[in-house]
Amino acid sequence: MTLLAPLAAAGFGLAMIGAALMALRARSTAVAVLAAGLVSLFASVLFLILAAPDVAMTEAAIGSGLTTFLFFYVLGRIRREGYDDD
Template structure:
C-alpha cells in the first residue's frame, strides 16, 4: 500500500510540474497533500497527518485557488 501511494505521489508531482493550467496544478498539489496525509497516517504519525491535511490540502488549496481566480489564467504567448 505504501509503495502504491509513493508511486502515485511521484506521478502527481510530475503532473503538477508539467501542467500549463494553474488551476489543474493547484488541484494536483491538493491531491498530493491529501495522499501525503494518508501516508503519514499509515506510518503511524497521526498528528502530522492531521496537520498536513488541514494546512496542505485545506488552507493552501483555498489560497491558491483564490489567487488564480483573481488573476488571469490564460497563457498569452
C-alpha cells in the same frame, strides 16, 4: 497484515510522484494547483499509514485544504484584477 502497510506506503509514494509530475507538466494553472493538493492529500494518507496521525491531520488541513483554497482564491483575484485594467 504486516505486509500490507509497506505495500500501501509504496503505492501512495508512487501516487505522490505521479501527481507531482502531473503538477509539473500541467498546462493549466488550475490543474497544477489541484495536482499539488493531491500530492499533499496522498502525503497525509501516507503519514497516517506510518502511524503519525497528528502530522496526517495537519498535512490534510493545511497542506491539502487551506493551501489549495488559498491558491485558488489568489488565482481568482489576479484574474479579476487583470480584467479591470483593460
